Amino acid sequence: MLQESLAAAGYPQRVLVACSGGADSLALAAVAAYFARRGHVDGHPIEVAGVVVDHQLQEGSAEVAGRAAAAMEDLGLKPVQVRTVEVAATGFGPEAAARDARHGALEAAADDLACDAILLAHTLDDQAEQVLLGLARGSGTRSLAGMRPVRGRILRPFLDLRRTETLEICAAEELEPWHDPSNFDPSFARSRTRLEVMPVLEEKLGPGVAESLARTAAILQQDADFLDDLADRTYDELVHRTDDGVWLPEEPVRDLAPALRFRVIAKAAADVGGQQPGYGRLQAAEALLRRQGSAGPVELPGSVSVYRASLSQLEQEAASQSGGVAREGARCGKLVFRHSKKPQH
Template sequence: MLQDALASAGYPERILVACSGGPDSLALASVAAYFARRGHVHGRPVSVAAVVVDHQLQEGSAEVAARTVAILEGLGLSPVQLRTVEVAATGFGPEAAARDARHAALEAAATELDCGAILLGHTLDDQAEQVLLGLARGSGTRSLAGMRPARGKLLRPFLGLRRAETLEICEVEELETWHDPSNADPAFARSRTRVEVMPLLEDKLGPGVAESLARTAAILQQDADFLEHLAAESYAGLVNRSDDGVWLPEDRLRELSPALRFRVIAKAAADVGGQQPGYGRLQAVEGLLRRQGSAGPVQLPGSVSVYRVSLSELERGAAAGGTAVPREGGGCGKLVFRHQRSPQQ
């Protein structure tokens, strides 16, 4: 599995293993250490470094991190970095905030150590839980597609491996593993899914539920990639730029299928500095296209405003050096996206 992951990344000569001290990432570190001792993968030279990220969210986290560093050094990985991060509060929950802080630390370590890939220990069980959470939240194709085996420098070689198998690897290698208490904390939806929901599904529906969910993710990844490609092409052909935003022609946008139209709208929001809109916000923008209610604005996450104006209004606003004001009327034919920046910006 690791060989295939490195092959897909072009066989980087130096790789970085992210390790928490848990069985999944320790098993991955152990496998990577085997190839580090050999000095090559499929005849291609390779060396392996490691990084341990201390999120400082639990009592005793520093001790766990230090012990994990010692284990990784004992496996022969070099160098092994310990990075301590501050997890800032965000509007997306503690798990997302911790993930953002961790990924920033991993990227910084990879850059400093000149590593072409970062290995993460997510397993098939993690993938199944991700898909199930996406279903429960009513998410779209991209979310249900789960975690990618490769995204930029991030590689997940163990997505086809069960969690029980990583435990077996650690037992065979006699590695002392740490079990994160938050993984069993019912305060987190992911923990409840792992401890309560997945075992119930396996009991009531029979074995193989996790594999089926992971297979669903693999299928949907292909669908999501195809739709993303079509949406990128459509957006490139529709977008028009102004000094303070972008606009899309209403008639041509309306001609797109809903699956593409929603994605194109999301791309316009991202293009001016916004965040991924939820389904409800996308429907609100759809209402502008259907000319339901006012001409806007509709507020999207990340301080983005969307409204309809006519081409003549846009031209008058540009000629006057100002911003056109949306109004009702049959002449409205453009969907405008602007970022509402703070005064000091």
């Protein structure tokens, strides 16, 4: 559990527990506080701080945040901060906007408190719901792989723990968790999944559905990591950078296996400041590879435009030197990616 998570991260000496006051995060704070009192994990020194993020989305949120902070202080975590954030509309829904604001506040708190790791209390149930939501949206491998146990300085030590077990930890520690009303609000897809979909699956398919979905995520994480590493190397070999964007020679991109081709296109979009495109937008950009002459632009999320242009003789030579084969002169082209809100040269 927590020991394994900290070991996987190289035993960070100072960690930050993110706590909402709910059962999962209070249980995590209690477990982390146990090691803080001991002063070490497997012989490695540890200090534990705490942070509560107040999203200001519900009446009385400041009071809830204050109670959560007081609970962490009573457990012995120090220092404990409350960070208030403004949740701005992002175009990706209220849950995504709140998540972005929360993660920004957590990273800022970790910097401020000189913490090497941030502990989040997502459970096996959260992981199962994440995979199920990804399936419902028709998402790709990376989305279905769910949440990583370790990502940068974010650690999720409870991903093998059921939600019922965090309630048991709170009861044993005589902690009174806060029950977030949004978890029971059917207007949120995750709440509907938790309250309506998962119970039906457990009833109709038998117990163990959540564990199976979480196991699927663990398997797909390995597959996604392999493909992403391969796509990173391929992209680095093919990309050409300019003052106002990047371009990819179309022939070697066209020759890639589809799983790599779509990832390379997505990486080019991210390279110029875009966001992860959905499958439909990626298909539209990929279709430019089958055009001749100028074509596009195709608009991708994050104000990125991609279009097809013909290679000049100099660019054909550059593409050839970097692995591309420009065999057909003017028929050979390039995919150009530019951020449409940045000045063009």
